[in-house]
Amino acid sequence: MLFCTSLRKRSEWADVPAKLLAEQPLRWQEQSLETHDLAIQVPRHNSGNREFFRLLLLSASDVELSGAAMARIERLYHQTGGRQVGIIFLLQEKSPNGNGTISYMNLQSSLLSAFDMPTIPLFSTRSLLDTLFKFQRQLVATREETHIPRARPAITLLPYCTLKPPMPEHPKNLLSDICHTVGELAGIATTRDGRTYIRSLVSEPGSTVADDIIDFWEQEFVVQ
CATH class of the missing domain: 3.40.50.10130 (Rossmann fold)
Known part of the structure; x- marks a missing residue:
């Protein structure tokens, strides 16, 4: 490489x-x-x-x-x-x-x-x-x-929009159903109602996947 x-x-x-x-x-x-x-x-x-x-x-x-x-x-x-x-x-x-x-x-x-x-x-x-x-x-x-197939941009990028990439398959599929672009995910993850919705959608006992998704975007705005 x-x-x-x-x-x-x-x-x-x-x-x-x-x-x-x-x-x-x-x-x-x-x-x-x-x-x-x-x-x-x-x-x-x-x-x-x-x-x-x-x-x-x-x-x-x-x-x-x-x-x-x-x-x-x-x-x-x-x-x-x-x-x-x-x-x-x-x-x-x-x-x-x-x-x-x-x-x-x-x-x-x-x-x-x-x-x-x-x-x-x-x-x-x-x-x-x-x-x-x-x-x-x-x-x-x-x-x-x-050849390498070209996936829809949202599907290609969503797995990396978390503090612990790649995002697990099930949460990724759930989010791709409601977020057709990464911009839509960012918009949801940076509002109070949106964060609540993400937690209700993908949270599982013992899993931090929802917080990892939310914190990925939250930390960006804190840093800036």
Whole structure:
């Protein structure tokens, strides 16, 4: 698997290379990548060969730069024909300026009209490796024939809108029935009535899944 050396020069992502290279056994290589920031391996269906899923790492400060982030997205998307590409978006930046959730929602809205690609919310760079591992497993599990199927955006993103991703299957299915976009889930999870409704819908004895979903959004607004 590959990561781009330019991450070392980007303040929000500068600690990522050290985390990746410290992983044991060592699976990451540092290279100068022209169109993307990470490339994770995904095995081909019924084959010993592997192919790469390419990812951009973005944050609120990236998308605020006059079209630079969208230009990167367009370049990667069109170079690959939109196949096996996605975005990981950092919600909690080191800088207190701006609002990661709002920037994430705005980016998601912009992408829906032109690009069919998953955008995975990441609360902190500390959870990047865990998020990558779980996303990689999801890609392997949902492959059909020789390509990665493109799920509805809400289904793709909902499992990661919790402090402990991925969200269990049953709560995810219940929420996807009432929330057709991640923006709708954010709207519900950040109101008093909405939080009550989420707890009544997905709470189970001994489970923290409802609180994990609510706290995912609540912590973002507290941090900002």
